[in-house]
Amino acid sequence: MSLYTRFAAHLDAALDDLTLAGKLPEGLDRRNVTVEPPRDASHGDLATNAAMVLAKPAATNPRALAEALVAELSKLPEVEGASVAGPGFINLRLTADTWRDELATIARDAGAYGRSSVGDGITVNVEYVSANPTGPMHMGHCRGAVVGDALASLLEFAGHRVIREYYVNDAGGQVDVLARSAHLRYREALGEDVGAVPEGLYPGDYLVPVGQALAAEFGDRYASAPESEWLVLFRTRAVAAMMDLIRADLALLGIHHNLFSSEAELQAAGKPEAAEAELRSRGLVYDGTLEAPKGEVPDDWEPVELPLFRSTAFGDDQDRPIKKSNGSWTYFGADLAYHYQKAQSADQLIDIWGADHAGTVKRIVAAVAALTGGQTRFDVKLVQMVRLLRGGEPVKMSKRAGNFVTLADVVREVGRDVVRFTMLTRRADAQMDFDFAKVVEASKDNPVFYVQYAHARIASVGRRAAAAGISVAGTPDLSRLDTDELELVKLAAQFPRTVEIAAAAREPHRIAFYLYDLAAAFHALWNVGNDRPDRRFIQEDDAGISGARLFLASGIAQIIRNGLDIMGVEAVSEMN
Structure with missing residues (x-):
């Protein structure tokens, strides 16, 4: 139980006491009551809006209720002072021993500090990356991959059971183009001069090994054969090769999915038909015609009766077809069935999509609400593209890939940790520049650098202390820590609360922001010692203060490790 959770429980107990005393009515809704750090640190250590939230439904004056709560909370041994501010906000100032005890808790809990049970074992399916299996990963995929993976780790840390899923779009026109591109490279591997790659096929050199493997397996059997004889076979082989390539690229980022779901297998298993039948039984799919396109209508346009999902019943601006006029499934129809399948094994669903899919969010949210009767929470997190720069100039495209910069090339140049951390230094839906020069600065x-350096600096001071014969065994006398040092503990104690807030909001970037603030506070405390030797962490003539400060530094390092672990970033002990 975190310090903030503990004081929320204290507040609940105080409200219970006031209820028993007849000062509050039974059954007040307390869901919007919060315990959090005050906006202005000079006001105290904790603040609660309880009186402001509950006064109106309790038919009482908020300041009077606040004063009654202050009287109850002041009885707590951890509370040094409690006061009412403005119309009814409550500020609490905690004892120094409370913060010293929290530092000891950080040391005791170690890697478990900040873990939460708010997830309550709820199963969440996080689907991320899901790039078309037509080539290697590029930096357009990278940000969503990191956001999804960090979000999955964050949710696990907060007590959820998480399924990491990749949806393989191996049905449709793009994989037929892949098969034709592979066939071109197959003929090339057999010695044919294929010339320039024709318009409409994938030009990247990454398909050369695929063609070579096909030539080794089949010889010239399909060199002159009609497409009908080899398309399905080459499509299957090429998709498998591309997925091997994608898995290898993701592994460079430390990303591994629990489940790969195939769109082709989904359709072969009749899942879209099952979803359609379910929705028809509820009157949510019907046969109808779409309105003519807005603006100039093509000469060959004519109304066609199609099965339509009644998405207008869920806030969409028009009903959506789930099948095309040729009887094949629309992308939306197949996607609808896929989400129906996911909802069978998860309590909540999260999709990480590129911002270019923003226009389809409303309809798929409507479909999931319809299929699950509104019982399954479903969030779509949109991720903006990343602009690649080198010293402020746009980065040239990769020749190997054909028309994009590969993720593998970027990771090999700057390192996995730099890529992962950088992708989380902005909100997912905010634009991002990735400048090769700046990310290694x-x-x-x-x-x-700043967060990694804080951890490395703490590791370094630990090594210097050991060399000086100063060790931290057990818990030192933490009363030696002064007010400035305890301020750092107060910030450290916000880590569990940050985890819970970030998990609830589905925003892993909050962990990166928090770690930067914590690192900045640590560096600031450290830098005081540059001008004042008595403020340095190691005092060779005073083992007591050295032990207390080293214990504090160790606690900060532990939280940095825990936060970086959520982000999938290594906490280094040395930096060159």
Whole structure:
């Protein structure tokens, strides 16, 4: 139980006491009551809006209720002072021993500090990456991959059971193009001069090994054969090769999915038909015609009766077809069935999509609400593209890939940790520049460096202390820590609360922001020692203060490790 959770429980107990005393009515809704740090640290250590939230439904004056709560909360041994601010906000100032005890808790809980049970074992399916299996991963996929993976780790840390899923779009026109592109490289591997790659096929050199493997397996059997004889076979082989390539690229980022779901297998298993039947039984799919396109109508346009999902019943601006006029499934129809399948094994669903899919969010949210009767929470997180720069100039495309910069090339140049951390230094839906020069810069302006440096600096001071014969065994006398040092503990104690807030909001970037603030506070405390030797962490003539400060530093390092672990980033002990 975190300090904030503990004081929320204290507040609940105080409200219960006031209810028993007849000062509050039974059954008040307390869901919007919060316990959090005050906006202005000079006001105290904790603040609650309880009186402001509950006064109106309790038919009482908020300030009077606040004063009654202050009287109850002041009885707690951890509370040094409690006061009412403004119309009824309550501020609490905690004893120094409370913060010293929290530092000891950080040391005791170690890697479990900040873990939460708010997830209550709820199963969440997080679907991310899901790039078309037509080539290697590029940096357009990278941000969503990192956001999805960090979100999955965050939810696990907060007590959820998480399924990491990749949806393989191996049905449709793009994989037929892949098969034809592979066939071109197959003929090339057999010695044919294929010339320039024709328009409409994938030009990247990454398909050369695929063609070579097909030539080794089949010889010239399909070199001149009609497409009908080899298309399905080459499509299957090429998709498998591309998925091997994609898995290898993701592994460079430390990303591994629990489940790969095939669109082709989904359709072969009749899942879209099952979803359609379910929705028809509820009157949510009907046969109808779409309105003519807005603006100039093509000469060959004519109304066609199609099965339509009644998405207008869920806030969409028009009903959506789930099948095309040729009887094949629309992308939406197949996607609808896929989400229906996911909802069978998860309590909640999260999709990580590129921002270019924003226009389809409303309809798929409507479909999931319809299929699950509104019982399954479903969030779509949109991720903006990343602009690649080198010293402020746009980065040239990769020749190997054909028309994009590969994820593998970027990871190999700057490292996995730099890529992962950088992808989480902005909100997912905010634009991002990734400048190769800046992300490896050793400065305060580079969050990756600044947080890693804090951990490395703490490891370094530990090594210097050991060399000086100063060790921290057990819990030292933490009363030696002064007010400034305890301020750092107060920030450290916000980590569990940050985890819970980030998990509830589905926003892993909050962990990166928090770690930067924590690192900045640590560096600031450290830098005081540059001008004042008595403020340095190691005092060779005073083992007591050295032990207390080293214990504090160790606690900060532990939280940095825990936060970086959520982000999938290593906490380094040395930096060159």
